[in-house]
Amino acid sequence: MGSSASRKQGKNRSKGNVSQGSEVNVATSDREHEQEEERRQEEVVTPVEHTLEDKHKEESMFEEKELDMSESEVKGDVVASQTSMEPKDIMISYSHQDKDKMRLLKDALEAEGITVWVDEVGLQAGVEFLNKIGQAIVDAKLFLSILSCKSVTSKYCRDELALAYVSSKPIFPCTIESRDKVTKGMDFGMRLQLAPLRWFSFTNDKPFEAVFKELTKEIKNKIIELNDGQEKKDEPKKTSKPQLKRLRSKLNIHHRQLSVEGKYKDFWMKFYPKLDFVTWKQFVEDLKSEYATEIEQWYKEGDLDWLIQVLHREMDEDEDEIIHKDHYEEFCTVSGERQEFWQRVQEQALESYTMREVFSMNSSVRIDAIQNLAKFNSSSVIESLLDLCVDVDENVRAVAAISLARTGVRDNDHVINTIMKLLKDQDRLVRESGCLALGHIKAKKAIPKLVDMWRNDAISNVREAAAIALEQIGGDEAQKAMHITKVLSEEIKALSNKH
Structure with missing residues (x-):
């Protein structure tokens, strides 16, 4: 987590509504002011209104360009070694009110030869650095969450944990307060995420050294396991490109669900x-x-x-x-x-909740997740995004369409058909996102529908998005359809001018 003022600037990157309140200069503000701002920010999280009215903004999302994340940049001195985006062994998520505990753990881990990414320098680094948090989570091998009554109620800490789960990271919960006390402050999604995992308790119950020794052993073993798995993964395989089917797989392969005691019968x-x-x-x-x-x-x-x-x-x-x-x-x-059925119910609830947490409009890691989708793309992620296409929230449906396009999946009827259904959505932002997504994946199957949208949709932005999609798809069919429509439009206009 970074300071709340920097977080606020990062979240106010949309040209929609901007949350009100005085801006805090991170480079000059004192710690007490930062902490008070963080408390206020975490009590009220203002959703950012998403808009697709500027077609050039959406095109940039698909052209791998950096989104404009703020109106101004806050400058500050940054320690080069800490701001390096080179992938680390572990990423630490924490509340800045727990910074002393974080530093203790960070220093101890580094002393053991474990590389650590933490956004402590984000207090002076400004928006550009804070926007790298999502990338750091995706790139790190492991994720460590420092749990306290403050962190479990922080929107940012919840979002970071959700992205770690979605990107299939091994998660290490480290509580600095009693488990019962911390658990009471969690929402049900966070409890589902963390309940089956082994917690490391850095409270007064056990000496720090004893608990840290257990934690380090687990972390090093997991790093060795991941490195071995990566070597096997990198070996060339003589297989054809698979077509995705309705085949369920785990969103986080390192996660397990609690079994139900006494429920033996199906x-x-x-x-x-x-x-x-x-x-x-x-x-x-x-x-x-x-x-x-x-x-x-x-x-x-x-x-x-x-x-x-x-x-x-x-x-x-x-x-x-x-x-x-x-x-x-x-x-x-x-x-x-x-x-077992209930185990699957809990797992499905967790995956649906977590995907929605990461890709919802008020998520602090949404943009990072979309931009880094290729790094943790899997059939389970795609299936979860397809589910979000029928979410009750129109903003979630729009983001899901954009995210599906960023996965790089093409020539998949299930994906194309699902996005094409969004072209009938009552919300114009969803229709616009659907058009742009189909254009990005070059869905030739969608050409007739996109031509219809270009000619007949009541909203000009949707018509423009359909035209962009047709140009991206290209080919004789798209060019012919666009040419005929343009000729007819010009003839109709010429006849109207004569009268």
Whole structure:
């Protein structure tokens, strides 16, 4: 995390609404002022209104250009070794109110030969440096989260943890306050992320040296494991380029879910042993009954409603309010392995929550995530982005379309068809994002629909986006369609002028 003033400038990069309040000069502000600003910023997070009205801004997203992140740059002295964006072994996320504990851990890790990236110098580095936090998370081998009552309620710390999960990083939770106390301040998504993991407690219960020795051993073992895996990954393979299918895989391969004690019998076999399908209404009633204890432990009323929506989207594939057994079996199977139903429910909730946290409009790591998608792109990430294309929030749908284009996936009917459905969206920003995404992946299949959008959409920005997409796709079909439309438009205009 950087100072709140710098964070605020980073979040106010859109030409939409800008949060009100006095700007703090990071280079000259004292620590007390920074901490007070951080407390106020973390209490109220102002969403930034996303707009696609400037087509050149959107084109730049697809041309790998740097987005304009602020109106002015704050200058400061930066230690070269700390600001280096060379990938490190581990990235530390923390609240600046816990900076003393962070420095203690950082120094101890470096003394063990473990390279560390931390944004401590971001207090003087300005917006350009702070925008590298997301890249540092994606590039690092591991992610360490310093947990305190302040950090777990920080929007920035939650976003950083979410990006670490999405980019499939091994996560090391290090709490500096009691686990019970820290857990009470977490939202349900953060609890899902961290509950199955081993926590390292740097409280007064154990000497620092003893806990740190255990932590260092785990970190070094994981680094060796990752290095070995990378060597095998880099070996040339004689395989054809795979086509993505509806094959579920884990979003974070290093993460595991808690098992459900005493739930040995399969959910479907317990309630519907002789049935091949059941109504969605009945399925939900039985789910709430069977897992009442687990639901009460993890989900508040609003969270449960959201969970039910997620499961409905994932399991009612035919959208007929019927759950088929084969869809249920597909849902429970991940990377070819059959999992217990509630375990899959928790995993799906976590993945859906985390993806939304990273790619929502008020995410502090959204731009970094989109720009670095190629580094952690996987079939599970693409499937999760496809799910976000039907999110209830129109801003999330728009970002999902842009993000899918940035994954580099082409010639995939599932991806193209999903983005093409967005061209019918009631929200014009979603339609505009869909056009630009189809152009970026050069979806020839979408040419007739894009021509229709160019000719008939009521919003000029959407028409312009469709024209850009057609030019990007290119080819005889697109050029012919555009030429015919232009000729007809000119003839109609000429006839109108005669009268």
